[in-house]
Ligand SMILES: [Fe+2]
């Protein structure tokens with residue numbers, strides 16, 4: 001079945017959003033390095049890499065369906081993110097936006113009765129549950145840390161174990 005023009009445009013938009021996610025996490029990683037939080041810097045850096053994987057999954061889907069990939073400009077992410085808690089609250093808000101966008105895309109695939117796209121997008125629906133869960137867990141952990149520098153350093157060390 002051929003990819004509809006509407007769905008193709010929506011998938012291209014999502015590719016751009018995944019690249020922006022990658023760029024955003026990379027900017028956060030640089031910021032966290034500058035804040036002497038190497039564990040969180042590593043966590044966001046790994047996340048940045050994962051977002052590239054998401055973009056490529058969609059890229060491959062469009063290509064495999066004989067569609068046309070049109071890459072768009074990636075906007076500049078912010079340079080500053082405030083405290084670690086404020087940064088992870090921004091992560092959570094961002095992932096909530098991405099979830100809404102994935103859900104819209106899935107709804108478009110339902111309307112188009114595009115079954116291959118639905119199957120592909122189911123992976124993303126599940127992934128977003130995980131992304132929001134992880135982000136809110138760190139937000140809650142940072143709330144518990146409060147003003148304690150020692151607890152912040154311990155949490156940073158813990159988050160730096162991601163990918164090990
Ligand atoms: Fe993503």
Ligand SMILES: [Fe+2]
Nearest residue numbers: 021095098131
């Ligand atoms: Fe994400």
